[in-house]
Amino acid sequence: MNGERVKMGIMGLDDMLGGGLIPGSICSIIGTYGTGKTTFSLEFAWEGLKKGENVIYISLEEREERIVTYMQQKGWDVKPYLNRSLYVIKLDPTDFNLANNRIKNELPKLIEEVKAHRVVIDPISLFEDLFTTDFERRQEMFRFVEGLRDKKCTIMMTSETDRDNVFASRHALIEYLSDTVILLRYVRPSDLTDVHLALEVVKMRMSAHSREIKPYELMQDQVLVYSEANVF
Ligand SMILES: Nc1ncnc2c1ncn2[C@@H]1O[C@H](COP(=O)(O)OP(=O)(O)OP(=O)(O)O)[C@@H](O)[C@H]1O
Ligand SMILES: [Mg+2]
Structure with a gap:
């Protein structure tokens, strides 16, 4: 598929995706704790804001202020965008009826109201x-995702991995519902001197993409993907 891609704002990774995500597609980022799911989501959101896009950031884990603080700590001046083009929403994952209603009914309306270009749900696994x-x-997840497909926005959802399988999301569901799947994981070399982070693009519907496993690092203000380096 040709046309403009939606850049994640992570150099190296956008290249692996053939330039970025396909507009209007759904991407899931799957990784265990601390692999950078939230960091990738924030980068994706900031990249959109810088381009003048409207962004909805739904956090099931952290309060609104914390998300804004994280962005500021990265050196990003997000205040001018807040509630103008950046909408950060904390969703309580303990109240099923409330969360269900907000995700299934209110989110689709909000996407239309604010004309969102990018939507983040971090992590969708707490909702699942x-x-x-x-x-x-x-x-329910199938219905929800299909409903989002009618919107014009590009969606990023994150999920923790399954307890027993670092290659699958918590409920082994969103990888089937998503167009693009990016897997983040720890790699522990046999000499056990240190731990590396590695990512791969597992799936990308309607597009060629890299199948290589590449090391990356989470830095204070950016994610570095070493696309020239090999993990193994
Ligand atoms: N300022 C920083 N400089 C360098 N590395 C950082 C910095 N802040 C966070 N990190 C790294 O990022 C990791 C956390 O990343 P992040 O919160 O994006 O992961 P996550 O996958 O969302 O984790 P969780 O599943 O717990 O939500 C930390 O464990 C640390 O290794
Ligand atoms: Mg997180």
Whole structure:
């Protein structure tokens, strides 16, 4: 598919994606704790803001102020964008009815109201946890994601990995629902001297992409993907 790509704002990774995400597509970032899911989401949001786009950032973990503080600590002046083109929303993942209503009913309306170009949900796995049966989760998540597809915005969802499988999301569901899947993980070399972070683009519908596993580092103000280096 040709045309302008939606850059994540992470050099090296955008190259691996063939220039960036496909506009209007859904991307999931899957990784265990501390691998940088929130950092990648913030980069994606900031990249949009810098381009004059409207961004909705839904956090199921951290309060609104914390998200804004994280961005400021990176040296990004986000205050002028707040509630003008950046909408940060904390969603309580313990109240099923409230979270369900806000995600399923209010979010699609908000996307239209503010004409969002980019939406982040970090992490969607806390929302998925709320369903009592696999059947209900599958059905509801499918409906939710299909509803988002009608919107024009590009969506990034993050998920923790499954406890027993670092290659799968917590409920092994969003990788099937997403167009693009990026996997983040720790790599522990056999000499056990230090731990590296490595990422791969596992899937990208309608696009060629890199299948290489590349090391990356989370820095104070940016993510560095070493696209010339090899992990193994
Ligand atoms: N200022 C910084 N400079 C360098 N590295 C940092 C800095 N801030 C955070 N990090 C690194 O980023 C990691 C946290 O990244 P992040 O919060 O994006 O991960 P996450 O995958 O969202 O984690 P969780 O699953 O706990 O939400 C820290 O463990 C640390 O290694
Ligand atoms: Mg996080």
